[in-house]
Amino acid sequence: MISTVSTLIGGIGLFLLGMILMTDGLKAVAGDALRAMLANFTGSRTKALATGAGITALVQSSSATTLATIGFVSAGLLTFNNAIGVVIGANLGTTSTGWIVSLLGLKFSLGTILLPVIGIGALMRLLGRARLAHTGSALAGFGVIFVGIDVMQDSMGGLAEQVDLSQFSTAGIQARLMLVMIGAVMTVLMQSSSAAVATTLTALAAGTISVEQAAALVIGQNLGTTVTACIAAIGASVPAKRTAFVHVIFNLGTGTIAFFILPAFVAGVDLVTERWLGREEALTIAAFHTAFNLLGVAVFLPLTSHLASLATYFIPEIRPTLTRNQDLSMRDVPSLAVNAAHDTLRQCAVITLLNASARLRGEDSPHIEQVLVEVRQATHETGNFLARLPSVEAAILGRLTAVLHVIDHVTQCARDAEWLSDSRRLRTMPALRVQADRLAALFMSGAEGLTDGDPDDLAIVTVQLEEALSSGEDARPAILQSAARHALNIDEALDGLDVQRALERLAHHAGRSLYYLHQLDQRTPDTASLAELDVRTGE
Template identity: 30%
Template sequence: MGISNLIALLSGVALFLFGMTLMGDGLKKVAGNKLELVLYKLSGSPLKGVLLGTGVTAIIQSSSATSVMVVGFVNSGMMQVKQAIGIVMGAILGTSVTGWIICLSSLEGGAGWVSLLSTSTLTGIVAVAGIILRMFCKHQTKRHVGDILLGFAVLMFGMQAMSSSVAPLQESETFLGLLTTFSNPILGILVGLVFTCVLQSASAAVGILQALAATGVITFSVAYPLVMGIAVGAAMPVLLSSLGANVNGKRTAFVYLLIDVLGAVIWGVLFYGANALLHFSFLDMTMSAVSIAFLNTLFRFATVLILTPFIGMLERQICRLFRDTEPAGPEKEDFARLEARFIEHPAVAIEQCRQALCNMALEAKANLEDAYYLIGNYQEKQFHFIAQREDIIDKYEDKLGSYLIKLTGKELSEQQNKDVTKFLHAIGDVERIGDHAMNIAECAKEIAEKNIVFSEEATRELNTMFAAVQEITYNAITAFTTGDLELAYRIEPLEELIDSLCDEMKLHHVDRLQRGICQLTQGFVFNDLLTNYERVADHCSNLAVAMIELESDSFDTHEYLISLKKVRSHSFDQYYEDYRKKFSLPEV
């Protein structure tokens, strides 16, 4: 085997890996980016986890990708380690499907119409169909189907290139002698392990083994330890993905290695122990691509079958190896949701952003209510608590904004684009509501330090105003977090009423100053409070408008508000009148 054969082998491996990735990505996109959410939502029991892990891995053609995704789920707190173990087991079994796809490359052509069943003919047909769909179809789903077909064709070409490059090895005495040493179980497992760690793909390692089997030089005694080593080496990409993960993320990654090591130990000891007594005659049987695929599937299936009942015990052992650190606060758990691993899986990433943004909005709402309570009930400890929560809200904005910007660089569906746009607009408004809550807390501090006391009339008006602000904040955040458009349409009438209340309250305050009921020192704080309340209502209005406009496939806040006030629909007037009665100011 010369240097040209080695280059051809590496080229075949490169084509194989690229084709496998292209086919898997196409299958995920045709599925509508829902595979990740299916894993997350439907993996309630160990058996469900195993079945789902097997199915998803069979589709995306990578146990590492499935397991890395699950490490992200656990690291972000979306999934428990026990759930993850079942999915990892399924991923270990599901990756064997690639070996059966590779078996198609061993189809031989015959005479006449039978030649259509040859690998080269089938691959050519699939490639032509794929490129037609990819280049000439405008519908996104059809183009993704084209990617699947092209990925399959490239994978087959890669397999053929690998098979052709290793064909001369069947006449190499040196190589045949080297293969004989691999029949030593320990050496064979180590070679398979190292080889897979280098390739970072168990499917590619099995593919090369199948290519070698096509030359007729691989026996069962050589293939069996290599298959076990390949299974153990497949844990390397998953272990690397856990770098920087929390304790539970590391546990999930390590369980992949533990399952494969236990499988190799259990079936290695049992097989070679039985062979020492029974002297199996099939050890010298020549392996084909099909028999390699069968051996690989059987080994993985047997491992999953025997370990599935012991998922609870595996979890306990993993937890003993990786002990818990101090529990994180709620906001850190939310930040952990924004996993870099999920960027490649937009459906999951957007769902995580939605949950984090909802919690951010609830924090801002809580700060607003706590800040108002400080007026007349000032406590330094509570003021610092509000300031700390405001810092957390600012961190939410930074983390969410950066994460959503990264998501915009990925291929998103129409609905996903809408969601990302809505979230990007919303985080600024929610953060500003938090800022105004902090401003109100500072006003409360000034009132306490200067011993400012408002008149009974002013206090009643401020209470009425805050009740209106509290309602618009609740409605806006509830509408946003639940997607309630009907509730969103009620925001703008209330915002307009709050603007009117502010103007009316300022006039009343000037009248009280003239009558000597209020002092000038009270006026500055009074106006500051009104300004902040009015700004909170404005940002609530922005949240509602973002929802309404994105549902109508446009985003022009200014145009929407102008048209809304010109038309003055019946519902707008009705909502405005209802709120005017509910939040009417006391008569002077």
């Protein structure tokens, strides 16, 4: 008995090791392509479902797909509704493991055949570099998976004579529920539903369990993945927790439906597989695993908006609105972190321009001041967020530089707009009032350009702000002449000059903010032009 259990544990370990090697290798080889696929092919629920299923079938890990999805939701590149489709698709894609094992792993002793593949993959991993090395890991992992299946099959053959699962027949609800719980525990212990399903299939092939018992175990193994997801979500961001919540709801709902119709469902699947694929119990279980997940897709995919509302209700966002998309988990993917910071700063710039425009028109309220304080806090947090990034590659260095410029200029804009609220001269001196009205109109146009995403509008407003900056200097001699004619006393004139300089700073920083945001929208910041602008404006 001890020898059998030891062999079984070793087989499971080999299977898990192969899954880890293959998954890590494929993720590394895919690299940005994996992220690009998620970003480009989740425009609808159906596309999101297909993307989640396809990527999971490719990397043989629903966790890898789910984590990538969480990163995109945190960065604001995926809507939460579409992320739900990807998570549901990942559950469907992970059923491919059962088909691989039942069609290949149990029919042939591929472990022996694939031993040379493991050797070749290991050499590629040791001697190759970058993509070649990662390809070698994936190749070696693929071979180790089937060696593990062979070892599990051998151990299950001996276990069939020593373990009696007849007490867990599926005739009663309680016995069936016990099998479901055992399946869930298997997944939790192995930390892989794929490994648990493979173990169940090998036990079925060895005659240790019946088809209905295997089906009940598979339901439990499907549920067991939610425990892993919940553990992973502890202390994670709100989008991560919501994704785990949706994962639990989908798997629990799907498993509950399959549980109560288990005998009839298995019989129906068995008839279909026997007719089209032949009399093979392992194929029946693989088809059952896919079928009840398809049933879950049919039930829950149309309800994605309701699932999103439910997750939002039970897991509310407590972080500030402006910085809630900045998740520390994105530190390992600097491009996502820079994109998240860009989105935050765009919102900060819009809020700052709108509220600065209100200040320049003479509107004043505690709400405006509070909003500008929140903007400065958000830009400060964004700077700290970016400071925690590791060194970035040259491809995104220009974008990171532009984002840091925006942090500086939006912060200064908000500070100057706050300062202007204490000035009585802004609306009482004609020269300053004309300049303030012009800037107020331009700030409104800039905010609209940022909101609409029209690059031409941003370019035009940037130029107009530079012109306003030059023409605004006419206010200075006008104020001094008024003082010379005794229309203003010296204190009033000095206050007016302070306000005029604040307006110049406001126009300068607003123009620079729009310029850099315009460059970021182009996705290819012109660093040479940025440097030229710095020199031209004296910074």
